[in-house]
Amino acid sequence: MTRYVSSCFITLFVLFLWRVEDIADACRCSPPHPQQAFCDADIVIRAKVVGKKALSNEIKYDIQQIKMFKGPDRVIHAVFTSSSPASCGVTLETNKEYLFTGRLNTDGRMHLVMCDFIQYWEDLNGTQKNSLTQRYQSGCDCTIIRCSSLPCPVSAPDECLWTDWLLADGQSGPQAKYSACLKGRDGSCAWYRGMAPSKK
Template sequence: MKELSNLWKMWTIYQCALILMLQGIYEVLADCTCFPKHPQQHFCESDFVIKATAKALDIALPNDSNITYAQLMDLPTEVINSANKVWKLKISHVFKGKSFLFPGISVQVYTPLFDGRCGVNHIQENKPYVIMGNLETDGKLTFDFCNWHRKWEELTARQKKGFRNTYKDNCSCHVHTCGIGSICGEREKQFVNNCDWDPFNGACYNKHATCVLRRKDKGCEWNYPIDQKDCVFPMR
């Protein structure tokens, strides 16, 4: 009977440990949620926008010491959850953030370690990407899965033009994500500097349209190439 009681205690402890472990895994896997935004709005809200090539990937603890995956697994869960991946990027062009970034330099950009914390895991080395992110108060460059990052070769001509100048020149305009909590067209009527963007029907706007300032009345409107008019239809 005593052995049975001990076995029951061990089984209970095992179940509790399994539940705690699964809760930790769930926290790591289930927390990442990104609000959809047009590339122009991503650009205007970012501290830096660069064209860069990934050269290496490390893991860093909160004290900035590098560590291997094998070493990391021996540390407390709280430390593991606060660790970051560090992408080493070689910058070829700076679209935004020219006061602290320069073409030709290599930088370290931090992202959360786990996918569930919105960490960026999948960047192909030696392929140029457009990467957007933030400059933290401690001087670190950070980005996560919700920050816009795409291979340069996958961008349309209109997007490349946007990164070079038209997004920056029109940051006084606001691309408002509609269809989620608001009806498309409402904010455009209330605020002249708004362009409504429906993420459920906005693929062509992503690729080919820019929200630009009208000279005549300082309001904003969608602008796109004439050959894309069949693809880009009015949002209203």
């Protein structure tokens, strides 16, 4: 009897660990370069979180929109996210200002997931903040290719290799913080630090 109980316990424990691992692995994504996140998003805004309300399967964060960089011609008053981290739900702090990149659902609501570029506004540097007004948009014809191990060949002239990941810097690396992938005079894309390429 003792052996039977022990066997059942071990089986249940293994199943529990498998379920926990399954939940933990349910939400996986590669953090995007800020420019790629901008280009892929339906809405990009700077906003302050002013309230939180738990709904049936999601969380509604009331926000005070400060500036819209990309999106519909209206004010966004709330963002929605899954209540479960396993479903890529996002946890936000009230009374904090963020840069949000997100999707516009068919019902007109802005939805956020972990894979979006969501940063405290105060953590963005001057180059990133200035790039939101024009530079990132002008580079949306280019494609940023994540390079995490060599070799990482560029297969087309409209691609830029994002090599911050070679040193595990990711979104904290110099290309993410200070550069944008833009088209030059010859029509090919390349990294430009600071100002956009010359139009002369």
